[in-house]
Amino acid sequence: MPQWFVRGLRRGVVTTRYPARPEPSARDLPGPPAFRAGALSQRSADALVEICPSRALMRTGNVLVFDVGACTACGQCRDHAPEALMPTGEFELATTSRRALIKRIPLLADGEVST
Amino acid sequence: MTALALFGAAAAAWAAAAIVAWLSGTVRAAMRCSCALSILGGGLAFAGGIAALLRGDSRVVSPGGSAVVGTLQLQATSLAAVFAVLLGIVAVAIGLYLPRSRKETSAQTNLYLGAYNLALIASIAVLAAGGVTTFLVAWESMALLCYLLILHRPRSSEVASGAFWFLALSETGFVLIVAAFVILAAKTGSLSLDVIAARAHLVPADWRDTAYLLALVGFGFKAGLVPLHVWLPAAHPVAPADGSAFLSGLIVKLGVYGIALFAFRLLPEGPAWRGIVTMGLGALTAAIGILYAMAERDIKRFLAFSTIENIGIIITAFGAAMTFLAYGQRALWAFLLLAGLYHVLNHGCYKTLLFLEAGVTEHATGTRDMDRLGGLARAMPRAGVIAFVGTLGIAALPPLNGFVSEWLIFQGLFQGFRTHSDLVAILIVVAAATLGLTGGLAIYAFVRGFGIPYLGMPRTRQAASATEADQPVYGPALLAIACVVLAVGAPVVLVGLATAIRTATGVALRPILLPGKLTVIPAHTNFSGFSPTYLTVFLLAVLVVPVLIYLAGRPRAGSTVVPVWDGGMLAFRPRMQYSAMTFSAPTRVTFDALYRPSVSVERASDDPAGRSGPVHYESQATPVFERYLYRPVVAGVEWLADFVRPLQSGDVNLYLLYVFVAVLAAYLIVAL
């Protein structure tokens, strides 16, 4: 008998139960980051905008505009400013409206110090 | 009128047609008159065949002869009647086809028409022959006249080669046929076929089997059994379309008639191995025939190989019949003979039809190459419909006639277990499986054979500019109607054939086949049956249902017309369609060991693909039989000829020495 057949019998059913039940392995999937509100100054935000290879970040005034759709989860922004970004664990990001993927994150105003 | 009288009248009409053709010069009306006489002869032959079918064996008529050639003996047997019916249909169809297919009347056309009509006379003489000499003379005349038919356009070397293959193999077969007949005539002491049949039990067993094998091989050359078939793909493409139709529609059937004559009339009783060998040869022929057909681009070579396949099916049925008789199953013996004869009729009709349509295509587009055609069903709608009927028939799809006869053959083969011998039953099942493979491949091959030239888009300008104005249509249309009649009217056809079988074999099949309600139940009541008439009506009725569903459920909003999905290509060119060779590529790859293709690829430069410039690709299937069987034989004959050449030195003195030695030897032999 082919080995995979025996192996399969031993392992049992491995099909995911999603969407009926949540899938625990999804926690570790790479995905777009979440930003700490008020953790970035305008200058550091500009630096992040500069290094994002996919142009998912843009700064207008005191707001960092984050295009979730354009994010490739490369991790450059997290490496550059690790204290300001964290993983979300979200993978259910589909939407019918492109605008819903454009998120606005408030930045530190000039002169303020991050808490 | 008796059947023989009708045959005689047919021969007279054809003789008149030949004379009119020779004398017609360039007068077109005279050529039409000749064709009309040919059609009349065909009708008379058809009527004579029907008469012989229904009335049974007539007595032998000897209208004279001479002491040199022997008496001319004629007899209309019911076995030959089936072939005579086919001859009539084919003659009428070709007669209708001829006038429009020959645009100008020239000396060449007149000679051709004369030879053709004489060949028809020779064919009816073969079928009506009651004695050995009559048969042999008629056979040889038929072969020589067909050689003239093939040589219609002698300028090209291909034509000469094809005609020569035909003649050479025909003559080789003739030698064996003569040997077989001589054995029988010597052992039974008579030249009349009836007497030989009656005295067959006097022939010692080994002489009898030798005679049968000689006849099988000898007639097999004409019928096209593998490996004796090589003249078919050589001769058919180069003969004119109606010549090819005549060859495939009738002449190979005369080979089948010869085998049937020996197997069922002259030497019916015999050991089982005769039947098994015949059946095996037939199954092999069928499989190899269709496999080679798949690799052909030339429409006529393709149809020639398909003829070989169908002849294989018929011979398999005959072989199985003989096997059943050896085990005492007389009903199955007669039944498979009937199924085989039915297939002879069917194949004659649709193969002639397809060859005539190939002629129409060649005329309209100037090419026989499938890869240069396409979209002909739109350019030539009537030809498309007629060719479609023929394709359905030859692919053995219900409800047409090919399905009926192949179904009956399969039903007969499935009864193999009734021989009560395990080995034989297994062999019969293997033969049935081979026929099953053949049937599947035949559908594949004819989807290709109809789809590539007739469907899709035209691949060349010649195909795009094809037109069917001025093309012959009545001949092929008549054959298409005959196909449908043979299918839907199967109960009637079976009545006629069963009557003929009853006379030929003494077995009454009619009560088994057609109990009460005209339903066909083959050979044994434990097996399934069907009625082609019911099937046709049912299929037509069932087609109403999807129409009703569509009418009831179609969307209320209007539908949009969008272009055909072509894979998203921007500029879809017709040459991007399936070609004949790519369509059959899966088969050719699977059966690579049979084709042994020799492939040569030449690039203009060594740059990688895409930048290398023009690439020349050539692939050719190895002609296995020509190379490994015939060429060594021919080489052997040539070597032998070289060996004895010194005897013919041209020196008169040496020849005088030969004369002296011969006289001395004769004197010594007489004296001793």
Next chain:
Amino acid sequence: MTTSPADLTDAIAETGEELRRRVASQFRRSLHIRTLDTGSCAACEQEIRLLAAPHYDLHRLGFFFTPAPRHADLLLVTGPMLRAFAAAARKTYDAMPAPKIVVATGACALGGVYQPDAFCFGSADEVLPVDVWIPGCPPSPLALLHGLLVAVDRLAEKVPSLSFTVGGTA
């Protein structure tokens, strides 16, 4: 009484959304998907291929892949829509019978990674009317499953209510 332009726009958007829902709900448990690669790096294709594997098993949801756009209900587009491919993409879309859904997936098709230039449009909706967007680079098979289920109205969208901001007010 007059309705303001803003009210009209909202009303139209609502009707459009309802229409989309009704179309999508036709395919709830039987959907035929045709994938279209407009010039991607094939990472999205690898994830899409995995959907048919036993771990994710697309077929248990009633979704199937089909190569023929004539049999397809949903067009799954990846890649930045190369200009050389745009005509073929449009032809594929036109060959699909209505009603049909277009789903763009992967950062390339959503407008990231590549700017519009001489070789590409940059995002799929320059050429095709996209109904559902699935971000990711590449989107995991689970994300694709979620996106397809959103497209046939079996699952609700989450992203509009996500803020991607931690702490403070969004």
